Every structure is written in structure tokens, then in C-alpha cells.
Amino acid sequence: MKLTGAQILIECLKEQGVDTIFGFPGGAVLNIYDALFKAKDDIRHILTSHEQGAAHAADGYARATGKVGVCIATSGPGATNLVTGIATAYMDSVPMVAITGQVPTTLLGKDSFQEVDITGITMPITKHNYIVKDVERLADIVREAFIIAKEGRPGPVLIDICKDVTAAVTEYVPKVPKKPEEASLGVTEDEIDAAADAINKAKRPIILSGGGVSIAGANEEVFELANKALIPVTTTLMGIGSFPGTHELFTGMVGMHGTKTTNMAVSESDLFIAIGARFSDRVISDVNRFAPNAKIMHIDIDPAEVGKNVAVDYPLVGNIKKILKRLIAKVEKKEQSDWKNKIDEWKRLYPLKYPKDDVLRPNYIVERLYELTKGDAIITTEVGQHQIWAAQFYKFKSPRQFLSSGGLGTMGYGLGASIGAKLGRPDKKVINIAGDGSFRMNCNELATAVEYKLPIIIAIFNNHVLGMVRQWQNLFYDGRYSSTNIDRGTNFVALAEAYGAIGIDVRKPEEVDEAWKKALASKDTPVVINFEIDKDDKVFPIVPPGAAISDLIEE
Template structure:
């Protein structure tokens, strides 16, 4: 029983059943220990970044702690983007890195990096094991911290000599569990209730903290009881089903017009597990200018950080919403009932008036219509996105019914996230259909994980929207940089269907609107992993759009004002044909 074997058994005791990693010299004793730990399923991605994103997707989809492993030096540094993504989106992860032996630390030994210092700004906590006796406390604390309060990643850096040291004298590991969430104070609830009772134009502003706090049902009950219209952040999507009559959609830079106008006219914002991110608020000084704020969050640091909270409610969100629901039942039928009813009607009317249309002209594939249709054909699917235009189209047009079914890199906006995150989600929930929506730019960031899908026959379905450009950058260069296109041309893309086929994955192609339904059904019916290559217009843009340094009421939207759209220009002087 050495340190590595003790650690493997401790992971089992913490409830870990799957880990994602890549072996190397400094972590080799741990990989040897996996031979003796059949309870642990190890998944081998083809790059350490893939391992971190897969653990990330596993955690997001399941709500459990994701675990990834890498060796020292480049193995550890390749995990960094996935760790940062987990920190910014509050994803519970434990990251285990091998390290050179303690006597060589600080000597610039082969594959030595200060991963402890390198990751310090992007983890909840870091540990370096100096002795094998450090492991019991360290492992228990790592998992407790990762999943307690506001979740996040925790690093354990594990020197090789600690892994091979005798651990026979160490006690069997017992999980430290999770800290009980703090309950909100009565005073903060009374303050919130007073503001809610006085409001005539209230809006719920719901974020990712609802899913993190297991508060989805409590939130829905609160909405139904209070009949307050709701807007959702990117990570809050699914907290209310898309079709719920009080769901006005996503707010912010690419939010719906109904959502953004409601927020700008509200007299009260009830902020539930959201953090006033700049992509949600637009120009912060002009965000919801008439509104007082009730801010509910598990993290005291978020309350009042960017916007003064007239009532800050710190504590467990599910408990907060449940108690407020009971209290509101007796307070929301007073003198403002008629005003609130008129406000609801106005919000619903705008949602109908500005609802997305899917009758795009022409014979080409219209990406929003394709994504909406796919979500209808696979209503129970979990969707994992990469980053770019396709990410926003998914947020706008996918029919979502739970936030844990929408995996997206929100805070970091990391291209390359989607494919390995989908792999991780499929490992977390093997009985669930998982769809990865990617772009031709993003897919190339971690395209090697097609080999991982093939190895494990993971039945992830990939929809690759190919506009032969870095679409979001191209859109900004068109609108805000005088169409001075710079380094966004991807017209020399490979034949993605041929690439998928080379990896042994079923490959399909569609480039006409009248072929979309058949192609989507063929994708969903395919046995094992499959990729649908979708050719779309290079000039297609994401609308609406709030320009930089503007408030959310100042949206550009050709559906409302044709003058905001510059004439489409050819991105390259010599366009390249898409692969047949």
C-alpha cells in the first residue's frame, strides 16, 4: 500500500467512478495503482486539455465532482484552460497533477513546473503533498471545498516520491462530505419581501447559481406563485422551460428584445444566482436604470460587487426561494396587483411580438431553424456547445428544460470546450442523448477527441456548423471595424466529413434547407458517435446584438430596423467551395 494506491482507494471513497487523464513520468505510480482499483473507470482523451474539459462536462451534467489527472510540466500546463473554465463557471472539480520528487523541486528538473503557483488565481484552493501523511487531510479537504458553497476546482500536486512512499499506516479514507449551505437570515428575507411587495414592474434575473444550488424546482415554484416575468443568463437557461409563459428569454448582448426591454423598464430586479456579468448587463451604468435590486447568492462576495443591492440575501438559494414563496402568497395581492398584471401582459405581448422567425429566404441552411428543429427532435438531449456564433444560436433557439442539459463555456468562453465536454457528459449519463454543437473554428481546437469518441463508442452526436470563418470575430469586424476582415478566413477547412470518417465515425453532410429534417433524423438514428457537417452562409450574423458601450435597450436587430445592417460583403476575394 503506497501513496498512489491509497489515493486511488480514497477517490472511490469520495464517490468517484470516472476520471479523465493522460499518463506520464511523474504520475506513473498513480496509473500503476489504477490496475488494482477496478471501481475507477479511466477515460483517456488525446490531450490533457480534453481531459480537463471532459471532467468539466461530467461535473456540469451530473452535479458531481469531476476528476482529471495529468503528469507534471506540460501535462499540468495543458490542464490550465480547463481549470480556469471551471473556476469562472463554478464547476466542482478535483485536479490531480504529478510532480517531480520533492528533493528535485526547485531545481528545474525535467518536466518540472510550479503548477501550484501557476494555477493559484484560478482555483478555490491548491495543495502540494510533501509527505504521504498529508494525503488523508488533503484529499478530504479537496473534495469538500470543490463541492461546498460556491463550487469550483481544487488542485492536488503530487510529487512522485509521495506516490511511492509506504502508506500502510494511513487510515482508510472517509469522505468529509459537503458543508451544509448557510440559511438566509430572517432580516434579509424581510427586506427582500418588502421590496417585492412594493414593486409594480418586477423582473426575475436568473443565473447559473440556480442549478448549482439544486434550486430549479424552488425557482419554478416561485415564478408560478408570484407570476413575475423572468429573464435568464446564458448559464441560467433551462431554469424555466423555454416555452414557459413567463420566460422572456436570455438577456444581454445577444439576448431577446423582450428580455432586454423588460429589464431596462423594471422597477425591481430580483437577482437569483447571477453576478451582473458584463455580457448580461451591457453598459453597467445604464443597466436597469429604474430598478431597485434584491440579490440572492450563496457567495457573499457577489452581492453588491458590481451593482448595489437594496436587499442582499446571502445563503442557500433553494431555501431562500422556498421561504419567499410562502411569504409572497400573502403579500402580492395588495394595491399593486393591477399594475403587476398590466406589466405581465406587456412583457408577454413583447415576447410574442419579437419572437424569433424561422422562415428565412433562400435554399441554404438557416442555422437557428436547424437548431430549433434538432431540439424538437431530441427534446431530452443534453447539448454541449463550443464558443462563437453557434453558441449564441443554441442559447437563443434551443428548447431547454433544465440548466444541466446546457453545457457551455460562459465566463471563459473557451473554444474547444464542446467536444470533450460532451464526452464527459456522456460518461456521466450514459443513458442520455448528448449532442455537441460546434463551429468550424472551435472543432479544430480539440478535434483529436474524435479518436476518444471512437475508442469508447461514446454515442455523442456532433452538429458542425461550417461557415468557413471565425464567425463571431468576422461579425464584429463587419459591424465595428469597417469590414476590415483580419485573420478570420477558414475557407481552406478540411473536408470535415472525410476527417470524421478517417476517425471511424459516421459522417453526414447537409447544405440545403429541404434536407435538414432527413439529415437530423439520420444523425440521431446513427449507431454510436456521428457527425453532421452543415454548410451555412459565411455572412450569417447573430441577432439581436447590443453594441459595445451601449445599454441593453440599444440593440441592433434587422428584424426591427433594416438600416442597422450593412450590406453583406464577400469575406474573401476568391471564395472556396464547401466540400461536397
């Protein structure tokens, strides 16, 4: 059948099972929006307040559901407004297809109105990108883009489409979507045998479960390996939820804001098993003093990550789930472990703690949320102290429960992500834990949440400062608080109400439960809770920059 490029794009999206798109219209995508209008019974378009919000919403939708998130923007500033969201998805391996409009082919390269080389700009932050100048190639490019976004290590793909291509007419032939090719299992039986032997002989092993475990759906295999061989488990920030936070083998997070138990265990381990993790600087700190007594085993789908930051003794590259299944079959079952007993003692001696007094503490706020939601909510965060408090004090049980910008550290991520998560998982309570600094950056997306009647909760930990930066200035810059005071008199409750959301103010510990219960009871209206906390509450533990992870500051 003969269709326009815009219609072909929509038909290809329908082929791929896309039911939701986040975006903002403009001149270069008018043909696409016209086709979207006609397809509104098949694809829901969510009009965000800003293109960055659309990218973060597509990201949150993808993380919460495991599907490919889709966002759309016009050319020029519309396209560049997606860049931070695309980079966020790239750093955290999130499958996304970003569609941008471009000026007509006859105007390319002429500094035309709203023209920008978005493929050039996004080349370093996408798995692949395209500029479509020929309608004959459009369908194949869209289909290929979804394959690339999903297969192997996932990530964002950008499709830039010239406006005249969306108006041109050609033959469209429907196709059944191809399934992404599974990563080849290049691991030999000898390598599996050597890895299993290392695990069986290890006296002090520890597993690091990273974000790749959740992406691969390999959390059950990590659970089985840990329980069979009685191996303690830690996670990266991105790996939170890939192993139950309530399990006796869980030691807490690792690295800069890891627990003392975990960082001591890593430092004393004789075998460090990293699964789906990339050895970020926030995990290893001083590489020369990271796990100094341990052999390193690294299981990952991306060969570029193995040996990149840390020398590896047992590299196992390929499909994590399949590798773990083969490994588990050869690992010996352990009934008891002196190493586990030692770590249990450390957990007893060095728990995460905070002052228990009549001051409103962020740690307490998160603990009460955990209790009231029974650990079953999806938590998104912005970036800063509140992000770490959420990671430390909410016990995540499942993958795709904790959505946070780990690699890029994007302030302003969480609100858009919570919108995407709620639309993707309407059955779940979705709470965005924010700092006042982060919330200001994209608070305009409250209008989106109100418009679509999304009962998300935004919990602002309002200390009137840029908390994490101030903490560093306090600890490492002799208290020189340069440009971190943001006490501008903003009334967040009034702001919420101006948007049409519910606003709640909390200043005392005894008000916390009532606020959470009221917010959790909302059926179709977003709720903003302004928690007034002290500007000098700090995140502990913290590893000073350049120190070994065992040299942490506890309080």
C-alpha cells in the same frame, strides 16, 4: 493497512464515490497509473487524446451529473495542458479535482525535467490547491479537496503530488466521507421581510435566474416564486434550463444577445431580482444604464459577488434554495398582472426570427434538433455564433441540459465536455454544437469518442470563417476582416471517417431532418454533421459594446 501513496490516492477516490477519471499518463504519474490499473474494476479511466480534453471532459461530467469531475495529468506540459480546462471550470463554478504529478521532492526547484510550478500557475484559477511532499498528509488532502470543490460556490481544486510521495508507504485508515457544510443562512428575518415586501409592492418585477440556481438545485423554488407572484423570468447564458424555456413567464435570455422583450423589460422594471447570477459585463453592458428604474435584489451564496458590479438594495447572501423557501412563504399570490400582459404583447411583437427561405440557416438547424429530440437532449457547445444560436433556438426545460463555457469563453470546450456528459449520463442524447473554428482546436478528441463507442453528435456550423469575430468586424470595424477567414479546404466528413466516426454533409434545408435522424439513431459511433452555412449569417439581437442593453441591433 500499509499502502503506497498511489494506492492511498486511489482508495481515497473510491471513498469519495469517484467512478470515472479522465486523463493522460506520463513519467511523474506512473505509480498512480499502476494503482489505477489494479483498481480498474472500481474506477474507469478514460484516456483522452490531450490533457485539455481530459479537463473539459471532467467539467462536462460534473455539469451533467452534479458530481465532482476528476482529471489527471503528469508534471510539466501535462499539467500546463490542464490549465485552460481548470480556468473554464473556475469561471463557471464547476466542481472538479485535478490531480497532477510532480518531480520527486529531491528535485524540486532545480529546473528538473518536466518540472513546473503548477500550484503557482493555477493559484488564481482554483478554489484551493496543494503540493503534496509528505505521504502522511496525502489522504487528508484528497478528502479536503473534495469538500472544498463541492461546498459553497463550487469550483476546481488542484492536487500536485511529488513522484516519491506516490511510492512512499504509510498506514491508510479508511474514512467515511464528510458531507460539505451547508452555507450558513446569515439572512435575518427582517431582511426576508423587506425583500418579500419589495416583491409584493413591485409593479414591474423581473427575475434573472443564473447558473447558481441550477448548481443549488433551486430551480423548483424559482419556478414557484415566479408563478406565485406572476413574475416574468429571464436567464443568463449559464442559467439556461434553470427555468423552463417553454413556460409563458419565460422572456428569453438577457444582455448582449438577449431578446428585445427581455432587455426592454429589464430596462423598464422597478424591481430586478437576480438569483445565482454575477452581473457579468455580457449581462449588464453599460452599468449606469442597466435597469435604471429598478431596485436591485441579489440572492447569492458568494458574498464577494454581491455589490461587486452593481449596487444592490436587497442583498440576501446564503443558500439560495433555503432563502427562496423563506421568501416564497411571505410573497403574496397574484392572479393577474398588467405587467405580464405588457410583456406578452412584446413577446408577440418581437419574437426571435430569421429569414424563412431556401438557404440553410443555423437557426432552423437548431429548431429542427429541438423538435426531433422533443427538447430532452443534453446540448454542449463550443464558443461563438453557434453557441448563441443554440441558446436562443433550443428550448431548454431542465437544469444541466445546456453545457457551455460562459465565463471564460473557451473555444474547443464542447467536444471534451460532450464526452464527459455522455459518460456521466449515458441515458441522454448528447449533441455538441460547434463552429468550424472551435472544432479544429480539439477535434483530436474524436479519437476518444470512437475508442469508447460514444454516440455523441458533433454538429459543425461550417461557415469557413471565425463567425463571431467576423460579425464584430462587420458591425464595428467597418468590414475589415483581419485574419478571420479559415477556409482551408478541410473536409470534415472525411476527417470524421478517418477517425472511425460517421460523417454526414448537409447543404440544403431539406437535408436537415434526415441528417439529424441518422445521427440520433447511432448506437455506438460518434457522428459528425458538416452543416454548410453562409459566412454572413449573424447572431441577432446584439447589443453594441458599451451601449445600454435596450439599445440593441435587431437585424
